[in-house]
Amino acid sequence: MRAVVFDFFGTLTDPGVEAGRRGAAAVTAAALGVPADPFWQVMRETFTERITGVHGDTRGMLRMIAERCGTEPTAAQLDAAVEAHHAGAVPLWRPRPGALDVLAGLRARGLRLGVLSDCGAELCQGWPSTVYAPYIDATVFSWQEGARKPDPRLYATAARRLGVAAAECWYVGDGGSREHQGALAAGMRPVLVTNAGYPGAARHRDDPDPFIPPITIEDLPELYALTVQGVDM
Template sequence: MILDLFGTLVSAPSAVERSVAATRFAGTLRVSPAVAESALSDSWRARHDGQLRSTTEVAAHLVARCDAPASHMNKVEQLLAELARDRLRADASLLRVLKELRHGGVALAVLSDASPDIAEAWSRSDLAPHFDAAVFSCRVGAVKPAPQLFGAALEALGVGPKQALYCGDGGGDELAGAERAGIRAVRVERRGGPQGLAFGETAWPGGAIPEVEALPSLLSTWRDR
């Protein structure tokens, strides 16, 4: 099974949370919140598609984009790491279900459009021990719905597309991307509610579940058919 991260396993950030983060970056960089927000928004692709390979490189990029002193870089790097750690906090109910799935013999991979700070924080998160593989866009060098992302997840699990199920909230056209890769896909309602931000989402006519916690019941229903 391949699972999306933001909006699926953990809440997608809201506009308010993004604004708060931008304000924190602004304070660290000593620029206006508008300048910090612009730097974060304009650098999204570079942070997610492999152009920037580490948290240090992301920090240097943001410092340069904001025309801030290089002496601020260490504090920006620390803030990136802190925010990444916070964003990877998972609900206890979700962790229980992941444990149940693995104990039931389901191999799990996470597949996410993620920046290096998220990729580097992953191994220290409560989520990581429940997964057999993690595929991040910044490591593959492409963002959803690029087929190489789904191929990398299948390869990491050692399965073919017909043996896999993809579950995500639909951002980045991921569900259609999974189906184009030959993987059955199911939509999950966005974790964190409708205020959670998602980009590149398209209409989904296929199956849907209310939350990841419903996956064991879904799999049981399929097995009984």
């Protein structure tokens, strides 16, 4: 095994911050001139569209949501809403405790590291400035690729960008978006992070995966044992 591909939200990020996602959306809705509850409902209904770039960048996405809520936003409202949306996304990127140390430790062991995330334009645009970027060798973002997990092509792309075979990759995630099924279909070895120390985190996952991989860990530091002991952990 030569590489580890990570899910982002709820895996590298602090699962505890996911509860704040709706509050951040309410701030964007206010800037856009749309009531918070309809805005949130359309956000949820258009998840796949938003994260695969159907509506373009953040501005185009917010215009679409406003129109579906029956509002025609002004240019100034769109400007303010884009700023609010990007500002509200940053706290959701907060690392889970110890995550950066784990990434540094795995790199020190010679492993290639990747991130495969279902995400919108804001993470794609903000990635270079995140605290994660120096540790990650390759990224695959659904918004840029026009596809979402569990599409096996995303996993194949991650392996290719890391310069390894899919069979040489662990895929580590918290189980949203049926991601482990996709990893297995692509030839990777899936690892479930149960987030047992974060009660309630699972209810914020999109499209939870009914497939439970044979290898499960409660938190990321357990990956050290996995990389030492190999696939027989």
